[in-house]
Structure formats: C-alpha cells, structure tokens
Amino acid sequence: MKSVLIGVGQAGGKLARELVEYDERMGFGAVRGAVGINTAKADLRDLPFETVLVGQDRVKGQGVGGDNELGAEVMQADIQEVLASLDGRVTAGTESIFVVAGLGGGTGSGGAPVLAKELKRIYDVPVYGLGILPGRDEGAMYQVNAGRSLKTFAREADSLLLVDNDAFRSSGESVTEGFDSINREIAKRVGLLLASGESVEGVAESVVDSSEIINTLRNGGIAALGYASAEAAPEAEDNINAVMSTARRALLTGSSLPDATDADAALLVVAGEQDAIPRKGVERARRWVEEETGSLQVRGGDFPLSSGRLATLILLGGVERSDRLEAFMQRAKDAEKEDETTPERASPGEQWTNDELDDLL
Secondary structure, X not given: OOEEEEEEHHHHXXXXXXHHHHHHHHOOOOEEEEEEEEOEHHHHOOOOOEEEEOOHHHHOOEOOOOOHHHHHHHHHHOHXXXXXXXXXXXXXXXXXXXXXXXXXXXXXXXXXXXXXXXXXXXXXXXXEEXXXXXXXXXXXXXXXXXXXXXXXXXXXXXXXXXXXXXXXXXXXXXHHHHHHHHHHHHHHHHHHHHHHOOOOOOOOOOEOOHHHHHHHOOOOOEEEEEEEEEEOOOOHHHHHHHHXXXXXXXXXXXXXXXXXXXXOEEEEEEEEOHHHOOHHHHHXXXXXXXXXXXXXXXXXXXXXXXXXXXXXXXXXXXXXXXXXXXXXXXXXXXXXXXXXXXXXXXXXXXXHHOOOOOOOO
C-alpha cells in the first residue's frame, strides 16, 4: 500500500522516522513520503524529512506542555501550512495517508484528530490513524490526554490502528531504550503490512493487495495488528504447523492491542520464501482466525519475501469491544478523578460511549 506518513508530536515523529527507515532498509518502497509536525522545535531536528513547526505565535517553539486542547488549537490555526507541506507528496499513486501520533502528549493527542479531519476533507484516499496508548506508568496526565483524544481520533480517521505501549515494554529497559524498542517492533509490523500490498519479489499464490487492507478497515473504528514469526523449513508442506503456530501467537499474544480478538473483519498475511509458504496452512489459519474473531469477513493471502523465516500478520478491524480498550478508558477516567489540577470536563469513559465529539475539535 503506497502511503504517506505524517508524524505529529514527539512520539509520532519518531515512529514515522522508524517506519521510513525500515521501509528503506527492506527495499519495500511502500512509504512514498513523510512529514513531521510539532510545536517543539527541538523535537524536529533529528527527523530526516520535511518538518513543520506549528504554534510559533502561541508557544514559541517550546511545545504545548501536555495541553492537548492547545495542541488542537494551534494545529487548526496553522493547518494551511501543514497541508502545504504535503504538496507533491500525496500524488495520484498514493493509496493512503497515515497520521502517526502518541496519544498521551499534548501536540499529538490534540493535533492528530484535527489533522485527520482536514485531510479527509481534501483527499480522496483513506486517512488512517496510528495511535500509541501510554503505558500504565506514564503518569495521570498522559492517561487523561489519551482518553480524551482516542474517540475523537477514531471518529475523524477512517480507522485508528492502536498500539498499547504496555504490550511491548520489557523489564530492565530505560525509558529511552523502551520507546526505541517499541518503535522498532511497531515499524516491523506496520511496515510489513504496507509492503504486503506491494509487488516486491516473487508471485503470491493468493495475492494480498492494498484493497484487502482497505476493505478490512472499511467499517472504521479501532484496529489492531498482530505479528509472530518462526524458522521456516525449505518445503512448504513442512511449514503448515509453523503457520498455524504463528497465527495463534500473532492474535493471542503478539497483538498491538492485547485481548482484542472479537473483530468485524480481519486480514491474515503469511510472509516468507514463496516455495516455503503452504497454501493449506494459510487457509487453515484463515479459518481459525474466522472462528476466533467471530467475523465472517476474514481475508487471507501470502507475501513472497526473501527470508529464512515465516512471519504471520493479522490485521483486525472493528475491535472496540476489546477488554483491553475498556480497561484503558476506565484507567483514563480514574486518572482524571485523581488529578486535582485537571479542569472539569466530561470523563473519558463517558466520551467513549457518547455520540457527541469531545472538546478537542
């Protein structure tokens, strides 16, 4: 899927950079351009693509200090400058736009939904969100920000692919090491997903193209992405069990949003050497995903890739019913109650169930 990335805020910019570097390193060519947007000038210096500093008249390049209402305001005020940075990047060959943001900070959580709304108004391609949920130990403000932002972003984007930091955090890592490793894991998953819709090498028996990704995410809402890999045997018939095993691990323990198994639609992709991918294994895994998710819209296919391993990706669309998401919204609601400095506003839990947009837009 030929995509343009827009990293909003510090976390969004870093993840967009990781995705660009992974795509270039693998030679996929799925990422066709990237832009970084921030209110903090220092956070834009290390990004190897065009950057836009927004809110200079309000915050003087110093960031919004975690205030996502201010993040939304400055994005709206400078939206024309941001859109101008996409000239020549979103072309006739572009198949999607990804707005990438951490949902705990001020610029990303406030600005990303505003930007997604404007992009959908202008471009006739899907506008997806890639949102990062803060971990439990990242502080009350981050929980509240993410709770406020999540529903708005999900509503304004064509679909919001969520990543829970707690799903990837390893013990013993520093904060910086932890975020860097999380970004690498996310880039590997999302990068493979985007590349699976591209013609890289070999000819897939069951083609996975961009339309399969788009159809899986067509109903909007929240999405999740699972991944697992294993050593591959040379012969396809010897890899049936490996495909089944990686499919189970991708869905049950390797998901970007753990415990999200009930879905409206799903896409299973098995990547590896063309001659090592067992068609029986792919079909058997597809049927298992159908049973496990309760969805009758489960697509499946293979992605020829030079590797000594088999990797299974499972994209889930419509996972709003997940226990993990409900637990996070309750955590955000509790954090707001505990934070005496937070202005009075509708609770994140109520915003999630309310049909009205919250105050960010």
